[in-house]
Amino acid sequence: MRQGLFAVFLLALFAIAAPAAALDSKEIYQLNQDRVVQVRVLNRETGKKSSIGSGFIVGDGRQIATNYHVISQIVLEPELFYISYISNDGTEGELTLAALDVAHDLALLSAEQTLGDAIQMSPLPPRGAPIFAMGNPLDLGLSIAVGTNGGILNQTDDSRILFSGSLNPGMSGGPTFNEFGAAIGINVATARNDISFIVPSRFLTELIERSTAERYADNVDLKAEVARQVIAYENRYIEQLLASDWQELNLRQFQLPGVISPTVRCWDNSAKLNAVARYKRYQIRCANQNHVYLDADNHFVGRLSYEYYWLESDELNPVQFYNLYESLNKDQIETKPGREIVSNFNCETWFIEVSTQEMKSNLCRREYLDYPGMSDVLFTAALTGHADRGFFMTLIMTGVDFDSALPLIQKFLEETEWTP
Amino acid sequence: MDSLILEISARGLDRYEPVKFGTTTIGRALDNDIILSDPTVAPHHLQIVQHSDQSIELTNLAEINPTQVDRQPIDTSVIGTLPVTIEIGRVQLRLLARDHAVAATRPLAASRSNRHPFGHAYWALILVLICLLVSGTDFFLNSYNTFKWSDLLKYLLRETILTIGGFVLALSILERLLVNRWEIRQMLTSVCLIYLLFTAAMFLANNLDYLLSASWPSTLLHFGWYLLIVPGAITLYLVHISHLPRNRSLMLALLIASPIAMPSILQSSQMQLLLDNFSPAAKYHSNLSYMNWHLRKRVDIDSFIEQARQLEAGEAAD
Numbered sequence: 001m002r003q004g005l006f007a008v009f010l011l012a013l014f015a016i017a018a019p020a021a022a023l024d025s026k027e028i029y030q031l032n033q034d035r036v037v038q039v040r041v042l043n044r045e046t047g048k049k050s051s052i053g054s055g056f057i058v059g060d061g062r063q064i065a066t067n068y069h070v071i072s073q074i075v076l077e078p079e080l081f082y083i084s085y086i087s088n089d090g091t092e093g094e095l096t097l098a099a100l101d102v103a104h105d106l107a108l109l110s111a112e113q114t115l116g117d118a119i120q121m122s123p124l125p126p127r128g129a130p131i132f133a134m135g136n137p138l139d140l141g142l143s144i145a146v147g148t149n150g151g152i153l154n155q156t157d158d159s160r161i162l163f164s165g166s167l168n169p170g171m172s173g174g175p176t177f178n179e180f181g182a183a184i185g186i187n188v189a190t191a192r193n194d195i196s197f198i199v200p201s202r203f204l205t206e207l208i209e210r211s212t213a214e215r216y217a218d219n220v221d222l223k224a225e226v227a228r229q230v231i232a233y234e235n236r237y238i239e240q241l242l243a244s245d246w247q248e249l250n251l252r253q254f255q256l257p258g259v260i261s262p263t264v265r266c267w268d269n270s271a272k273l274n275a276v277a278r279y280k281r282y283q284i285r286c287a288n289q290n291h292v293y294l295d296a297d298n299h300f301v302g303r304l305s306y307e308y309y310w311l312e313s314d315e316l317n318p319v320q321f322y323n324l325y326e327s328l329n330k331d332q333i334e335t336k337p338g339r340e341i342v343s344n345f346n347c348e349t350w351f352i353e354v355s356t357q358e359m360k361s362n363l364c365r366r367e368y369l370d371y372p373g374m375s376d377v378l379f380t381a382a383l384t385g386h387a388d389r390g391f392f393m394t395l396i397m398t399g400v401d402f403d404s405a406l407p408l409i410q411k412f413l414e415e416t417e418w419t420p
Numbered sequence: 421m422d423s424l425i426l427e428i429s430a431r432g433l434d435r436y437e438p439v440k441f442g443t444t445t446i447g448r449a450l451d452n453d454i455i456l457s458d459p460t461v462a463p464h465h466l467q468i469v470q471h472s473d474q475s476i477e478l479t480n481l482a483e484i485n486p487t488q489v490d491r492q493p494i495d496t497s498v499i500g501t502l503p504v505t506i507e508i509g510r511v512q513l514r515l516l517a518r519d520h521a522v523a524a525t526r527p528l529a530a531s532r533s534n535r536h537p538f539g540h541a542y543w544a545l546i547l548v549l550i551c552l553l554v555s556g557t558d559f560f561l562n563s564y565n566t567f568k569w570s571d572l573l574k575y576l577l578r579e580t581i582l583t584i585g586g587f588v589l590a591l592s593i594l595e596r597l598l599v600n601r602w603e604i605r606q607m608l609t610s611v612c613l614i615y616l617l618f619t620a621a622m623f624l625a626n627n628l629d630y631l632l633s634a635s636w637p638s639t640l641l642h643f644g645w646y647l648l649i650v651p652g653a654i655t656l657y658l659v660h661i662s663h664l665p666r667n668r669s670l671m672l673a674l675l676i677a678s679p680i681a682m683p684s685i686l687q688s689s690q691m692q693l694l695l696d697n698f699s700p701a702a703k704y705h706s707n708l709s710y711m712n713w714h715l716r717k718r719v720d721i722d723s724f725i726e727q728a729r730q731l732e733a734g735e736a737a738d
Binding site for chain 1: 633700705708
């Protein structure tokens with residue numbers, strides 16, 4: 001009798017201690033098919049879908065997590081559009097917007113009734129572990145994609161996981177599961193060719209925890225809220241940049257800020273010159289990867305890019321050289337939003353002394369009309385006073401608070417050194 | 421001897437007919453004393469009678485397009501003083517006394533001294549060579565690759581020879597239609613002078629832009645060139661070379677300059693901004709100068725940042 005009891009005790013201990021068995025994709029699908037929905041933004045006038053994505057039940061069972069970019073039209077035209085869901089079994093219902101995390105492209109939606117059991121969150125599994133992304137690709141029905149965890153990408157400010165699986169349009173906002181059926185992230189983007197990106201679940205957990213209301217009040221200006229969040233994120237980002245030690249790079253006679261953050265990548269961008277060119281030019285371009293989706297019109301802000309351009313010639317006379325130099329001095333922000341989105345640029349010119357050299361500099365600023373306090377900034381500086389060499393520096397920041405951007409420009413200039 | 425002269429203006433040209441003592445009829449029919457072929461003139465339109473007491477009586481004979489004297493329609497009118505302006509149909513007449521003063525003789529450009537640009541033929545040649553030299557220099561100063569004569573020749577042909585030649589030909593044809601004369605040499609001199617003036621003005625404006633760190637000098641030049649200088653130059657040409665009256669020359673100059681000016685003005689970035697009120701591109705002062713002469717003071721980084729804080733965003737488009 002005692003031996004029997006002891007055997008039962010050992011079995012129970014083993015059952016508790018033994019890890020849960022890993023599930024395959026079929027099992028994960030079956031486990032979660034009733035907890036993953038299609039999220040739709042519909043036009044009240046036409047009754048038709050304007051955008052679609054995926055979502056899943058979280059929190060208290062009445063909340064749906066999805067991407068901000070799936071429902072961003074609500075921010076632009078809250079009177080015209082509304083959000084709804086459709087479950088795998090065909091159940092439909094309306095959803096309201098409860099919380100946003102624009103910087104991480106997350107949104108929390110609320111239903112009036114409980115929708116089902118919430119999906120549990122889990123930390124990221126080890127790199128290389130299989131993970132499974134569920135969603136509604138191309139409005140074709142619920143599906144699951146299998147891939148592996150490629151790890152957190154530090155160039156995205158740790159806000160993206162590399163997923164070596166195939167996400168398709170329509171799967172945005174859906175969950176990505178570990179082998180045990182817990183959500184480790186939210187589908188967000190794809191670069192095709194089995195390169196896709198997931199938002200780590202910890203950001204969603206934080207959003208759920210700080211969400212205090214079931215929905216945004218009707219009088220809340222959602223655009224102002226989006227602007228506030230984006231600017232707060234960009235300000236934190238700039239503070240981190242200012243506080244960190246910047247790597248240096250050398251470009252002929254200049255020592256310059258190189259990679260200033262793990263979010264930044266630099267590469268050679270020198271144009272190939274033909275054999276008859278009588279000058280040399282070298283170009284380095286650096287840009288960050290942690291852009292922020294703003295809305296369906298503007299797409300992305302939070303861009304930080306800087307470019308260095310060195311030009312020299314011992315064959316051209318000074319007039320020829322400066323004609324060439326001037327013809328190359330024309331950098332612009334690549335995105336071209338329309339008149340209803342941004343104001344015109346306003347530019348001013350200064351001659352600044354930078355490390356004993358004079359630079360003709362231009363600072364340009366425009367603002368976003370619907371997002372208070374948000375600006376695009378373009379700064380250029382061109383070396384003057386040398387007959388046979390020239391240098392440009394261009395710094396571009398989009399969707400930032402202007403006053404917060406200036407210290408970054410200042411640090412760039414202070415970290416620029418001329419070597420005679 | 422007839423004491424009156426009738427000045428007849430039609431299609432920009434004046435001709436003069438003596439008005440005989442007694443009765444003179446004017447009209448389109450071939451039995452008139454003075455025949456005008458314009459279809460708006462009636463077969464028998466106007467009768468002029470010179471009386472022995474020196475009075476002059478005008479009688480309208482037309483039912484359609486009645487005669488007007490000093491813009492007033494008449495049946496019969498006795499003229500007080502000369503000259504008097506008469507309109508029959510769309511033909512403008514002036515009745516003049518035979519001793520009416522004429523304008524001073526204007527010398528032909530060809531008869532001016534050899535030192536005058538419009539004097540001798542070699543001036544046109546010299547100016548063409550100067551234009552080619554200036555254009556070639558411009559090509560050279562904007563060439564950053566190994567120099568090739570074939571590239572220079574193509575450039576000169578395209579940018580200078582064909583451009584100047586095209587303008588000379590077009591304007592000469594226009595002049596031929598207006599004054600019934602070919603003035604190729606003078607036209608060539610004029611076009612070359614305008615080309616050189618434009619080149620010099622652009623050079624000056626670009627350097628002023630840099631000196632002042634502003635764009636208004638080149639903007640002012642651009643608009644002033646097409647709205648004032650080109651019509652002004654054409655007017656001067658028509659007055660002094662084609663010998664047309666000033667008012668007519670000005671009107672013709674505006675007419676000729678418009679198809680040149682309007683596309684250039686409308687396509688300029690400054691006008692685009694005025695018309696459209698929005699540009700997604702940042703319009704900053706990107707010009708650079710080897711001489712680096714500028715009136716703006718050099719500032720240190722801290723001062724720059726302090727001043728930069730005052731920078732406001734641009735205006736929203738309407």
